[in-house]
Amino acid sequence: MCAYVLVAEDDERQAEVLRRYLEADGHQATVVHDGRSALDQVRRRQPELVVLDVMMPRLDGLDVCRILRTESDVLVLMLTARSAEDDLLLGLELGADDYLTKPYSPRELMARVRTLLRRAQRSPGPTAVRRVGRLGVDPGRHEVTAGGERIDCTPGEFAILAAMAELPDRVFTRGQLLEHTSGLDRESTERTIDVHVMNLRRKIEADPRRPVQLLTVYGIGYKLTAGTS
Incomplete structure (x- = not known):
């Protein structure tokens, strides 16, 4: 490559x-x-x-x-x-x-x-837009929308959303999300997932401090839900 x-x-x-x-x-x-x-x-x-x-x-x-x-x-x-x-x-x-x-x-x-x-x-697989509540994730165009408005995401942020949008309501561990981003295994690397999630919440949530879609499952990881329309 x-x-x-x-x-x-x-x-x-x-x-x-x-x-x-x-x-x-x-x-x-x-x-x-x-x-x-x-x-x-x-x-x-x-x-x-x-x-x-x-x-x-x-x-x-x-x-x-x-x-x-x-x-x-x-x-x-x-x-x-x-x-x-x-x-x-x-x-x-x-x-x-x-x-x-x-x-x-x-x-x-x-x-x-x-x-x-x-x-x-990496091939994004099926190119159909994946919709989870007010979110749309388009693997083919590498685009994310929230409430119809385009959201600019880094490649790492997009990889996390795309993986979670494939399986809404599934809980992903930080390690599993790393496999969809860098796939690296280093000390403190899982903390980077927390940073990506924090940044994503700023972009997709009406109130990042009280997220309704990108949720923390304490002791395990994160999940993406439809939330409230």
């Missing part, structure tokens, strides 16, 4: 290592070293995936991710030297699809790249 990947990393040596690994895996890769150049390249060339370092000059990775999510649903794999959970989750709240903390091995990064691209290319 070949893709065009943008690497935004201010460490030139590390960026060159990533470029070589990506090209050895059959991908086309472009390297930039600051946030403004990253935005320019995404707008001009529309990559399938951005490998985005947080600490960059001119515009940091968090700001780049925030801007990208107003313009694009490109996959974002964030690289960060920050190990505090709050810092890691901030990237996910801004719309990153996955993250790696430094130091990391290039092989681990390549495994993440393959998983994200495979998820994005």
